[in-house]
Amino acid sequence: MPATALRCRVCETQYPLDPIGVCSRCFGPLDPVYDRDEQRRLVTRERIEAGPRSIWRYADLLPVAPPAEQSLPPGCTPLVQAPRLARALGVRELWLKLDTANPTHSFKDRVVAVACAKAQQHGATTLACSSTGNLANAVAARAAAEGLEAVILCPADLEREKLVASAVYGPTIYAVDGSYDDCSRLTVELSFEVDWSFVNVQLRSYYAEGSKTLAFEIVEQLGWELPDVVVAPIASGSMFTKLHQGFTDFVELGLVEGDLPRLVGAQAEGCSPVAKALAEGGKVKPVRPNTIARSLAIGSPADGALAAATASSIHITPEDEIVDNIALLAETTGVFGETAPAVTLGALRAAVRAGEIGEDDRVVLLVTGDGLKTPGLVADRLDPVFVEPDADRILETLGGGVR
Numbered sequence: 054m055p056a057t058a059l060r061c062r063v064c065e066t067q068y069p070l071d072p073i074g075v076c077s078r079c080f081g082p083l084d085p086v087y088d089r090d091e092q093r094r095l096v097t098r099e100r101i102e103a104g105p106r107s108i109w110r111y112a113d114l115l116p117v118a119p120p121a122e123q124s125l126p127p128g129c130t131p132l133v134q135a136p137r138l139a140r141a142l143g144v145r146e147l148w149l150k151l152d153t154a155n156p157t158h159s160f161k162d163r164v165v166a167v168a169c170a171k172a173q174q175h176g177a178t179t180l181a182c183s184s185t186g187n188l189a190n191a192v193a194a195r196a197a198a199e200g201l202e203a204v205i206l207c208p209a210d211l212e213r214e215k216l217v218a219s220a221v222y223g224p225t226i227y228a229v230d231g232s233y234d235d236c237s238r239l240t241v242e243l244s245f246e247v248d249w250s251f252v253n254v255q256l257r258s259y260y261a262e263g264s265k266t267l268a269f270e271i272v273e274q275l276g277w278e279l280p281d282v283v284v285a286p287i288a289s290g291s292m293f294t295k296l297h298q299g300f301t302d303f304v305e306l307g308l309v310e311g312d313l314p315r316l317v318g319a320q321a322e323g324c325s326p327v328a329k330a331l332a333e334g335g336k337v338k339p340v341r342p343n344t345i346a347r348s349l350a351i352g353s354p355a356d357g358a359l360a361a362a363t364a365s366s367i368h369i370t371p372e373d374e375i376v377d378n379i380a381l382l383a384e385t386t387g388v389f390g391e392t393a394p395a396v397t398l399g400a401l402r403a404a405v406r407a408g409e410i411g412e413d414d415r416v417v418l419l420v421t422g423d424g425l426k427t428p429g430l431v432a433d434r435l436d437p438v439f440v441e442p443d444a445d446r447i448l449e450t451l452g453g454g455v456r
């Protein structure tokens with residue numbers, strides 16, 4: 054396996070490839086280090102293409118060996134063109150990355166699979182997390198698939214569908230009377246007291262790397278070409294920064310040539326600390342989230358500063374546009390996304406308005422989560438015509454004219 058160590062992003066101290074959450078010298082975040090020469094020798098397009106149809110086809114670029122038995126593996130989700138939405142927005146070529154096709158319908162299955170593989174190498178029996186909803190679903194399902202216990206801490210007022218979609222797998226759920234940021238603080242405190250493997254605390258370096266597979270797949274699915282623009286949501290900023298690193302890995306390994314894509318970030322009006330930091334040129338100032346995009350409601354984003362530094366721009370989607378964007382995506386593409394992709398679509402619309410998307414740009418929009426988990430927001434679109442089981446009654450509703 055080409056991964057050799059963990060290294061602090063701030064002071065560059067190196068650590069063994071163990072479940073260590075932060076640098077013990079400066080509390081900086083840790084990233085895996087790879088033996089690039091070995092990767093160059095090992096990794097080819099052919100080797101990747103011959104691999105399993107899951108994130109594990111990129112195992113040489115991940116910090117953990119694939120599990121011997123790959124149950125419920127995520128990844129290799131569809132990348133589809135969206136010509137009607139492209140025309141509606143005035144974009145020449147628009148692709149949707151449908152990460153709703155993962156086992157629990159969000160991109161979080163990728164990150165959890167990588168973190169869990171590491172946890173199991175270290176004999177973990179309990180997988181745990183703080184979550185804005187989707188991560189909880191992914192942790193609970195992964196634990197069920199692997200025969201582990203699961204513990205979840207999430208805000209008590211999350212969408213009920215997201216809580217139920219975790220509960221069905223049998224985890225212990227702590228519904229916390231507080232925000233996601235409260236849950237996150239609790240997991241850090243608890244990680245010193247209990248031997249649960251928190252995917253986004255001690256396993257964060259491994260977990261985060263899983264998001265690189267989104268970039269790898271996009272390039273492979275475009276026929277080993279780079280897109281010009283990728284539009285992606287930002288909550289903690291982890292996925293956004295790893296997207297960039299994933300594209301960089303492929304270029305550095307000679308798997309693809311060309312300019313790195315411009316990354317356009319998306320945040321909701323009610324929780325936009327990273328967008329504001331980029332606009333104002335200062336530090337990321339924590340906020341108290343107040344947004345209907347619950348999956349993106351992280352007020353104190355761990356990777357916010359790096360996300361701001363990585364982005365070519367970040368756009369804020371107004372709260373009152375989010376539901377309209379869920380509908381626009383559904384009506385023009387047949388894809389029912391949750392609030393996160395609706396916020397992302399808002400950023401794409403804003404980027405088009407700002408003239409940031411060129412005539413020849415090939416754009417990829419990430420659909421990271423599924424609308425079936427947040428149906429309440431569009432419930433008032435349900436307005437059926439109630440009828441007797443009689444064809445004449447239906448014809449009457451057509452106003453006499455046969456269509």
Ligand SMILES: Cc1ncc(COP(=O)(O)O)c(C=O)c1O
Nearest residue numbers: 187288289290291292348421422
């Ligand atoms: C559907 C969805 N998209 C995007 C994100 C953002 O991920 P990150 O915290 O890595 O920025 C989340 C986070 O929970 C999510 O649930």
Ligand SMILES: [Zn+2]
Nearest residue numbers: 061064076079
């Ligand atoms: Zn350090």
